[in-house]
Amino acid sequence: MVVDVVTYSTEARLRTVSYAHMSQMTSDDYELGEEYQRELNSQLPDRLLEALRGLEKYKGPIQVTRLEHTLQSATRAHRDGRDEEYVVAALMHDIGDDFAPHSHGPMVSAILGPFLPERLCWIVEKHPLFQTYYYAEFMGADPAARDKYRDHPYYGDCVEFCELYDQNCFDPEYESLPLEFFEPMVRRIFGRQPRYAAWDVV
Ligand SMILES: [Fe+2]
Numbered sequence: 001m002v003v004d005v006v007t008y009s010t011e012a013r014l015r016t017v018s019y020a021h022m023s024q025m026t027s028d029d030y031e032l033g034e035e036y037q038r039e040l041n042s043q044l045p046d047r048l049l050e051a052l053r054g055l056e057k058y059k060g061p062i063q064v065t066r067l068e069h070t071l072q073s074a075t076r077a078h079r080d081g082r083d084e085e086y087v088v089a090a091l092m093h094d095i096g097d098d099f100a101p102h103s104h105g106p107m108v109s110a111i112l113g114p115f116l117p118e119r120l121c122w123i124v125e126k127h128p129l130f131q132t133y134y135y136a137e138f139m140g141a142d143p144a145a146r147d148k149y150r151d152h153p154y155y156g157d158c159v160e161f162c163e164l165y166d167q168n169c170f171d172p173e174y175e176s177l178p179l180e181f182f183e184p185m186v187r188r189i190f191g192r193q194p195r196y197a198a199w200d201v202v
Pocket residue numbers: 093094104127128
C-alpha cells in the first residue's frame with residue numbers, strides 16, 4: 001500500500017478519485033471510495049487481533065504483560081460461562097491503553113460500539129473510573145467516585161466486571177487460554193454488520 005502511494009503506478013492512478021475537494025466528488029468517486037472502505041472494513045478483525053498481539057510488549061512493573069492481562073480477563077469470563085459478546089468485550093477492554101492512556105475506556109467503547117450491545121460498551125467505557133475503587137486512596141482520590149453512577153442501569157454490571165474480570169487479572173500464576181482460542185470470536189463479532197454507520201455517531 002505504501003509503495004502504491006509513493007510511486008503512483010498506472011493502475012493506482014486509474015483507480016484514484018478525481019477530486020481534490022470533497023465538494024467536487026462524483027458518483028464514480030464515491031463508489032470507488034466505498035469499494036476501498038468495504039475492503040478495509042473486512043480486515044478490521046485482523047487489525048484488532050494485531051493490536052491485541054501488540055499488547056505483549058507492554059509490561060512495566062506489573063507481573064504480566066498487557067496481553068496476558070486481557071487474556072486473563074477473557075478467559076475468566078469464558079470459564080464463567082459468559083456469552084461470546086461479553087468475552088470479546090473483556091478481551092478488548094484495554095486495547096486502547098497505549099494510544100489513549102488518559103481515555104482508553106471511551107476509545108475502546110467507540111471501537112466496540114457498532115458491534116456490541118450498549119451495556120457492554122458502557123462497561124468498557126466506564127471501567128477505568130470504576131477500577132479506581134481499588135486504588136484511589138493511594139492518589140488521594142475518592143474510592144467511591146464511581147457511585148455517581150449508582151442509579152445507572154449498568155452500574156452493577158460495571159462493578160461486577162471490575163471485580164471478576166479486571167482487578168484480579170494481574171496474576172502470573174493464572175493459566176489463560178491463548179489468543180488463538182479467542183480469534184474466531186473476534187472474527188465473528190467484528191465481521192458482523194455494524195449496528196450503525198460512522199455518520200450516525202452522536
Ligand atoms: Fe483499563
